[in-house]
Structures are given as structure tokens and as C-alpha cells.
Amino acid sequence: MSQITNTGNLGPMILQSLAPAMLYVPTPTMNNILICDKVSMPTNGGTTCRFMRPRALVPPTIQLGNSGIDPPAQVPQRDIIDAQMAFFGTGCVINEQVILQDQEGVLAWVSERLAVAMRQAEDLILRDYIVSAASEINAGGGSNNDNPTNLGLSDFSLVTTTLDTNNAYKFMSGIAGEDRFGTGPIRNSYFMLSSTELQTDFDSLVGQGVINQANYPNNTSALPSEWGSVFNVRILTSSEAPVARNSSANNNDVYYNAVVGKQAVTHINQDGYSMNLIYRDPYYSGMLAQNATLAVKFAQAQAITQDTAIRNLLCTSLYAGNII
Amino acid sequence: MAEYSRLAKGHFTTNGGLNVVNLPFQPDYVEFLNLTVYTTPTATQVAKAYWDVQMGQGAALYETVTVTTLALVPAYSASGGISTFGAGLLFQYGAQKQIIGATAANPIVFNVTAHGYVVGDIVMFEGLYQSATTGMPQISGMPFVISAVGDADHFSVVWPGAGGNYTALSGSPTGAYVKKVLYPFLYSPGVSFIEAITTGTTTTVVTTAPNNFVVGQQVGFHIPTSWGTTQLNENSNLIIPGSPVYGYVISVTNSTTFVVNINSTGYTAFNTNQTVAAVKAGLSFPQVVAVGDVNTGGVAISSGSVLYPSPVVNGVSTINGPAISGAFVNNTRQGFTVGSVIAPVASQVVYYRAFLHDLSA
Numbered sequence: 001m002s003q004i005t006n007t008g009n010l011g012p013m014i015l016q017s018l019a020p021a022m023l024y025v026p027t028p029t030m031n032n033i034l035i036c037d038k039v040s041m042p043t044n045g046g047t048t049c050r051f052m053r054p055r056a057l058v059p060p061t062i063q064l065g066n067s068g069i070d071p072p073a074q075v076p077q078r079d080i081i082d083a084q085m086a087f088f089g090t091g092c093v094i095n096e097q098v099i100l101q102d103q104e105g106v107l108a109w110v111s112e113r114l115a116v117a118m119r120q121a122e123d124l125i126l127r128d129y130i131v132s133a134a135s136e137i138n139a140g141g142g143s144n145n146d147n148p149t150n151l152g153l154s155d156f157s158l159v160t161t162t163l164d165t166n167n168a169y170k171f172m173s174g175i176a177g178e179d180r181f182g183t184g185p186i187r188n189s190y191f192m193l194s195s196t197e198l199q200t201d202f203d204s205l206v207g208q209g210v211i212n213q214a215n216y217p218n219n220t221s222a223l224p225s226e227w228g229s230v231f232n233v234r235i236l237t238s239s240e241a242p243v244a245r246n247s248s249a250n251n252n253d254v255y256y257n258a259v260v261g262k263q264a265v266t267h268i269n270q271d272g273y274s275m276n277l278i279y280r281d282p283y284y285s286g287m288l289a290q291n292a293t294l295a296v297k298f299a300q301a302q303a304i305t306q307d308t309a310i311r312n313l314l315c316t317s318l319y320a321g322n323i324i
Numbered sequence: 325m326a327e328y329s330r331l332a333k334g335h336f337t338t339n340g341g342l343n344v345v346n347l348p349f350q351p352d353y354v355e356f357l358n359l360t361v362y363t364t365p366t367a368t369q370v371a372k373a374y375w376d377v378q379m380g381q382g383a384a385l386y387e388t389v390t391v392t393t394l395a396l397v398p399a400y401s402a403s404g405g406i407s408t409f410g411a412g413l414l415f416q417y418g419a420q421k422q423i424i425g426a427t428a429a430n431p432i433v434f435n436v437t438a439h440g441y442v443v444g445d446i447v448m449f450e451g452l453y454q455s456a457t458t459g460m461p462q463i464s465g466m467p468f469v470i471s472a473v474g475d476a477d478h479f480s481v482v483w484p485g486a487g488g489n490y491t492a493l494s495g496s497p498t499g500a501y502v503k504k505v506l507y508p509f510l511y512s513p514g515v516s517f518i519e520a521i522t523t524g525t526t527t528t529v530v531t532t533a534p535n536n537f538v539v540g541q542q543v544g545f546h547i548p549t550s551w552g553t554t555q556l557n558e559n560s561n562l563i564i565p566g567s568p569v570y571g572y573v574i575s576v577t578n579s580t581t582f583v584v585n586i587n588s589t590g591y592t593a594f595n596t597n598q599t600v601a602a603v604k605a606g607l608s609f610p611q612v613v614a615v616g617d618v619n620t621g622g623v624a625i626s627s628g629s630v631l632y633p634s635p636v637v638n639g640v641s642t643i644n645g646p647a648i649s650g651a652f653v654n655n656t657r658q659g660f661t662v663g664s665v666i667a668p669v670a671s672q673v674v675y676y677r678a679f680l681h682d683l684s685a
Contacts, residue, residue, distance in 0.1 A: 048648045056567035079542060079570065081616040082651030084635065086644050093328055125654070128414040132514035133652065135546040135613050138465070140606020147465060147603045155606075166559050167566050244415050249464040249603055251450045251499050286327050303652045307544055307615045308558060308568050314465075 018103055027116060028240035029225035030123035031193045032130065035171070035260045036267035037305065041085060049268045051081040051305050083303035085270055088121055090114065091295025096282045099292060110294050111277060118275065118296040122267075124240065129302045130193075130258050130265060131242050131312065137162065139315035147249035148314040151201055151257075153209055153230070156192075159259045159313045160232040163190055168261030168309035172234055178217035186216055189234040192313070193258045195241035199227060200319035202235065233259060252316040261309035270299035330680040335359075338662075340670030341442030346643050347659035350408040351678035352377040354660055360672035367391040373666040375406035377684070382407045386666045404665025410658045411507040418504030423452070424477075426460065426493040431471055431480040436502060441479050442664075444638075445470045446508040446533050451499035453600075458491040459500075462598040466517045466609055467505055469533045469580060482580075483519055483532070487597035510656050512536040512637040513614035518545075519580075519596070521553050523588035526574065529612060534579035534638050541573040541650045542616035543584060550602065551610040552595040556586060570615055579639065617650025 041049045055077040064071065092110055099106060137159055141152025149155075170188045177185035194202075202210055212228040213219050219226075227235045242256040269275075278295045285291040304310060330349040354375045361371045366389060373386035384405025387396040424435040441447065446467050453459040468481040493500060516535040522528040537543065545556040554560065558568040571584035598607060623633040623646065632646040637655045647653055660678060667674065 047645055048651050050648070056564045058564050079616050080618060082619075082648040084644060084647035084651045084653040086654040124413060125656075129511045129652075131414055132509075132511040133613065135515050135611045136608065138606045138608045140608075142606070145604040147461065147607050149606045166568065242415065245417075246420060246501075246503075247448060247450060247465065249450065249452070249461045251501065254465070291327075301652070301654075304613075304615070307613055 022104075022109060025113070025116070028120070029236075029238040030119060030240070031225055031236040031238050032123045032126035032258075032265075033267060034223065034236065035191050035193065035258075036126065036265045036302070037263050039266050039268045040271045041268050041301070042271050043273070047084055049083050049085065049301055049303070051083075051266070051303065053079045053081070053305075055079060081303050081305055083266075083268055083301040085268065085299055085301045087273075087297065087299045088118075088125075089295060089297030090117060091278070091293055094292050094294065096290055096292060107279070107292070107294065111279070114294060114296045115277060118298055120240075122298065122300060125300060126265065126267065126302055127240065127242055130304075130310070131256050133304050134258060134307070134310045134312045136256075136312045136314050139313060142315065142318070144252075144316060144318060145250070146252055146316045148254065148316055150318045151198070151205070151313075151315045153205060155313060155315065156209075156230045156233050159192075159311050160190060162311055163259065163261055163309060164232075166308035168306065169263070170232065171260075171262055172221065175217050175221065180217060183215050183217045184211055186211065186229050186234070187232045189229060189232050190259050190261050192233045192235045193241055193260070194227070194235050194237050195243055195255050195257075195320075196237045196239045197243065197253075197320040197323055198255055198257075198315070198317055199237060201315075201317050202227060202230075204318065205230070248316050250316075253320060255315050255317065255320075257313040257315065259311050259313055261306065263306045264304060264310035266303050266305040268301040268303070273299045327682065329682045332678045333676065335673060335675045338667045338670055338672045338674055339442075340668065341444075341664055343662040343667055343674075344409075344640070345659045345662065345676065345678070346657045347678060348643075349680045350410055350658050351660055351680050352684055353679040353681065354406050354676060356662070356666075356674050356676040358667075358672055358674050360669075360674075361389060365389045365394045367394070369669060370666045371396055373405065373662075377408070382663060384663075384666045401665045404663035406660055406662055406666070408658070408660045409506075411510060412656045412658070414507065414510060416506040417448075418506055420450075420501045420503045422496055423449070423493060423500040423502055424496045426452070426485075428460065428485050428490045428492040430484045430486050431482045432460070432463075432485040433474065433478055433480045434502065435478055437477050439477065439479055439502070441470050441473060441504065443470055443473055446505040447481070447502050448505060450501045450503075451497065452493060453499065454491055454493050454497050457600055459493055459497065459600065460485060460490045461600060461603045462490065462596075462607065464603070467508060467533045481532075482530075484596045489597050489599050508533065509536060509638045510654070512635075512653055512655050513538075513541065513650070515611050515613045518547070518551075518594070518610040518612055521556075521588075521594035523553070523591045523593070525587050525589060527556065527571070527584045527586045527588040528577070528581065529584060530581045531612065532580070535582065535612070536579075536637050537573050537576060537582050537614060538617070538619070538650045539573055539576060540617050540619040541582075541614055542570050542618060543573060543612050544568060544570050544615045545610075545612050547610040548608045550595070550598060550607075552592040553588070553610075555591040556588060572618060614650070614652070617648065619649045621649060622646040623649055
């Protein structure tokens with residue numbers, strides 16, 4: 001019998017080799033921050049950021065006549081909006097043995113994860129705030145006899161008509177049509193922040209006014225998370241868009257689609273105190289200096305600064321129940 | 325010596341239901357002593373309790389006073405004890421519970437086996453169809469505060485359920501559920517749903533759940549046509565077309581009722597008697613939203629309060645510092661809760677200690 005040396009009697013001393021690149025971390029697109037106005041609150045400025053919006057004056061539509069007497073003066077008025085600054089943070093305590101002995105750069109990737117966690121917190125706070133503070137329109141244009149219904153074309157039209165009637169400002173200019181097969185012009189638009197779970201519903205409406213961004217005449221202005229457009233809405237999708245599970249009249253999931261115009265939501269940071277990544281060497285831990293810390297902290301406030309320019313369009317889905 | 329552990333102690337007065345203790349961390353061990361029971365031992369009441377995270381959420385070891393000797397007797401419960409919580413995200417609900425029946429009256433009394441709710445809890449309903457064309461699905465999807473608890477199987481919410489388009493529920497209708505909203509006021513003030521409007525030289529508004537408005541709050545109304553009183557709506561300005569109409573809160577009657585300085589004399593009456601058919605076509609609800617405030621100061625001090633109180637949301641101070649009264653504030657928080665098995669009696673003083681250990685096995 002020949003003596004064949006194989007890995008059963010002479011295996012490698014070191015069995016594993018770490019692949020050169022880390023695998024990606026599934027991370028939702030973070031759309032809420034995209035639609036926000038940005039304001040920085042100064043240091044030493046108290047706890048609360050205050051916004052002021054002048055009120056319109058009464059247009060003088062009544063003629064003066066020939067009496068020579070001035071009309072009564074108007075008293076200018078203003079609206080005030082306050083938002084309280086809040087502080088957030090998280091971190092990791094890492095024993096020096098991990099740093100010394102681990103083969104990959106643990107401090108590097110933990111730093112990256114902390115930064116993403118901070119960014120995601122910022123977006124989730126905005127998401128939940130918008131759900132809490134903006135008024136709602138239940139979709140009624142769909143066909144599923146639920147409340148709200150699935151999205152119908154009339155729902156997109158209704159919500160944008162609502163914002164137009166409240167004199168909201170649109171975010172995006174239109175895209176003129178070009179002589180390219182399968183494309184169509186895009187109207188000037190508000191943004192709608194939707195769930196990726198609704199994309200099949202959107203697909204089912206393609207050809208009825210719904211246009212995927214691949215079919216824009218040119219999509220240079222399309223955002224990475226932009227699914228497409230319908231009427232005066234450009235749809236941004238994210239898997240972390242708000243969904244109230246089993247909450248409709250027929251016990252289906254309810255999706256919150258925030259339709260927003262300019263200045264509807266303002267994100268406020270604290271000047272000089274936002275987005276801090278903090279590394280503390282083990283030297284600063286106990287007497288044996290065993291543990292390093294990596295942490296992030298940030299300050300944030302948020303306010304609906306134009307409530308006339310935002311509505312949550314609530315809907316159910318015809319298809320999302322099959323997403324697994 | 326524990327370098328990264330967290331320790332906290334304090335006391336609170338029990339409310340007879342779920343007691344919430346906010347902390348800067350979520351503990352893995354809690355113990356408490358009931359000062360009232362120690363001071364005046366009363367048979368069957370809980371004198372002390374312990375909880376470790378390894379026991380599971382809601383569990384507790386506790387000691388009750390015996391009937392005859394007033395000695396302490398050990399006991400254990402897997403529920404109704406101590407739980408940690410992290411109120412950082414919306415859309416967290418309690419268990420979905422089948423509705424057995426409901427009265428078509430005001431308030432609406434719901435029959436749900438062992439509902440476990442207490443007055444002040446926020447719930448949402450789904451379904452509520454008795455048949456395809458009857459029932460009370462008109463209120464599905466709105467948050468409601470529980471106004472009364474009749475017994476372990478009955479609770480009430482305030483809504484004009486006696487309207488002709490509402491019919492009672494019976495026989496455990498298919499798809500009729502209720503669930504508790506675990507963290508309903510993480511951001512405040514916000515949007516609230518309207519249950520009643522009284523018109524007049526000032527306008528009184530009742531919401532289905534606490535609205536957290538304060539005097540000086542600026543509010544706007546979004547009322548669909550079928551609910552009436554659309555003259556209150558923001559976009560109804562006849563004097564300055566296009567300029568939104570807002571009102572200011574001039575008094576707060578209770579957590580769900582406020583008075584706004586809009587003269588609504590002669591406005592269309594508010595109508596909650598919506599049809600079941602309207603629900604199937606997508607019925608939007610009447611809402612009032614906070615849009616600002618006219619205040620310049622923070623929350624007023626009171627006996628025993630700190631000098632610069634934090635904003636109050638749903639009757640409880642937030643964990644952040646002072647702010648202008650009526651400002652948009654965060655109310656996210658964490659800590660632990662004490663359940664009704666180990667704190668079943670209201671108005672008792674409980675001292676607690678909470679720990680998050682460096683080393684936990």
C-alpha cells in the first residue's frame with residue numbers, strides 16, 4: 001500500500017486565511033435627512049432653537065377713494081416654532097487584548113460601524129418625528145377595500161394637490177422630454193419617502209403615469225435611492241421607511257409615505273458638537289490601562305417648519321405580503 | 325471595583341398599574357422595598373421584590389405579607405414583575421387581542437378577555453366589522469386613550485359610538501383586534517385625532533388621545549369635508565388667500581381637551597357619524613397638529629420640582645433639560661417598569677436600586 005500524504009495525516013498548521021476585504025453590512029438608504037433644511041444652532045445659544053416666519057399681510061384690495069384719508073394700519077404678525085436640542089451617543093469598550101491579538105483592524109471597522117450607527121440614528125429620529133408630527137391622508141384610490149387602500153394614481157394626485165393648495169414649494173424642477181424610446185418628461189416635483197416594500201405596487205402602475213427613474217429622459221438629477229416619479233412626486237425608497245404592521249382596518253401593514261416640499265422639515269445641529277468620533281486609549285481606563293473606548297455622540301433637534309408643506313400619505317400594499 | 329457598571333437608586337409612588345422608571349441605562353438587576361408595606365404591614369401585599377435579567381422580562385421574585393402572622397412569604401411570578409424597556413423607536417405594539425364585543429355607545433365599552441390595560445394606556449383598533457357593511461370600522465387606525473377599565477375583560481374609550489352608522493360588535497368578529505401602543509409619545513407635540521369640536525366664540529376640541537398641547541401652543545386643523553367644521557382648516561383663509569389659518573391654545577382642560585382662540589360661531593357642526601362604506605374608500609381622519617408656539621419661558625416650577633423643569637409629555641417629565649414650553653421635544657427614554665403583580669396597590673412609596681453589572685453570568 002502506497003504511503004500517500006494527505007491533509008488527513010499532514011494538515012496545514014493554520015487552517016484559515018482571512019479574505020482581504022470585509023463583507024458589506026446591509027444598511028438601509030437614509031432618505032429623511034435628504035429632504036431636511038439644515039440649521040446650525042450656535043454654542044452658548046440655550047437649549048431651544050427658535051424659528052420665525054412672518055405672516056402674510058392683508059392685500060390692500062379696497063380702493064382708497066378720494067377722501068384723502070389713509071386706511072388703518074395693519075399689525076404685522078409672525079409665527080414662532082421652537083425645537084429643543086437633544087444629545088445622543090453610543091460606544092464600545094474594547095479590551096486591549098482584542099486590539100493586540102485580533103488579526104483584522106478591529107478599531108477601524110468598529111469606528112466605521114459607530115459612524116454608520118450615528119448616521120442611522122439621525123435618520124430614524126427624523127423618520128419617527130415626521131410620523132409623529134405630520135398630519136395624515138389615508139389612501140383611497142386603490143382597489144383593496146381597506147383603510148387606507150393600496151396606492152392608486154389619484155392618491156398621488158390628491159396629496160400633491162393638497163400641498164399645492166397649501167402653497168408648498170416643490171423641490172425639483174421638471175425634466176423636459178427627449179427623443180429617446182421609453183422615456184417621458186418628468187414634472188417638477190415634491191419628494192415622497194416610501195418603503196422599498198411598495199416598489200411592486202409602483203411597478204404595477206408603470207405605464208399609467210408612473211415612471212421608473214431608468215425611464216427619465218435623463219436621470220442625472222436622480223438620487224441613488226430614487227425609484228421613480230409619478231405626477232408631481234419623485235419617490236425615494238428605503239427599507240427603513242415607517243411601517244405600522246397589522247394596523248389597517250383589514251389588519252394589513254400600513255405604510256407612511258411622507259410627501260414633502262421645501263423647508264417642511266428642518267434638521268438642527270449643535271455648532272461644534274455634532275458628529276464626534278471619540279477614541280480613548282486604554283491609558284485612560286483603570287490602573288492597568290486595559291480597555292480602550294470608541295464612541296460617537298451628536299446633538300440634534302428637528303422641527304416641522306412648514307406644516308403646510310408635508311403630509312403623510314398612508315397606504316396598504318397589494319403585494320408586500322409576499323416579500324420574504 | 326466596577327469601571328463600566330451603572331448603578332441607580334430612587335423612589336416612586338405606585339400608580340396601581342404599570343410604573344415606569346426612567347434611567348440612563350437598562351438594568352440587568354433590580355430590587356425594591358415597599359416602604360408603605362413595611363410601615364403598615366398589610367396581608368397579601370408585596371414588601372420586597374427582586375429581578376435579574378436571567379429570569380426573563382416581566383418576572384420577579386417577591387415576598388408577600390401573610391394573612392395570619394404578617395411574616396414574609398417568598399413567591400415568584402413569570403409576568404407582572406419587572407421589565408426593561410428602550411423607548412427609542414415608534415411602531416412597537418403589545419400583543420394583538422381579539423375583540424369579543426363592543427357597545428355602540430359613548431363611551432364605547434370593549435369586551436376583550438384579560439386585556440391587561442389600565443386607564444391612560446394608548447390602544448389602536450383594527451377590523452371592527454360586524455359584517456361587510458356593519459360594525460364600527462370608522463375608528464380603526466386612530467389611537468385612543470383608555471378612559472375607564474370596567475374589569476379584567478372590559479375597557480372603554482371615548483367616542484360617539486351611538487351614531488346611527490355605528491353598530492355593536494358581538495360574537496368575536498373575524499379580524500376585530502386591539503393592541504397597545506407601547507411608546508406613543510416619543511416626539512411631542514404632534515398630530516392628534518379629533519373626537520369632538522364645540523364651536524363658539526372660542527373653540528373646544530377633544531382628541532382621542534393626549535395631545536400634549538400647552539397654553540400658547542399654535543395649532544392647525546386638517547379636517548376632511550365629511551367630518552364637517554372645515555372652516556377651521558388651515559387653508560380656509562378668506563381674508564388673506566393662501567395664508568394658513570392657525571389658532572392658539574388658550575386653555576387646557578385635561579390631557580385630551582383644549583380650547584383654541586378661534587371664533588367658530590356658525591361653523592358647520594362636527595360629524596363623527598361616518599359610514600362604513602366610506603371606510604372602504606379610504607377614510608381620512610380629522611386632525612389637529614402643533615405648528616408652533618407663542619411662549620417665551622419654560623415649564624413653570626412647582627412644589628418639589630427642580631428650578632428648571634424639563635418639558636412634560638403625557639404627564640411625565642422628559643429626561644432632557646429645560647425647553648421653551650410648547651417646543652418640539654424628544655421623549656425617547658429607557659429604564660425599567662414595575663408591573664401590577666408586585667406593585668398592585670396605588671399610592672405606595674417604593675424604594676428601588678437598579679444595576680447594570682460589568683460582569684454578569
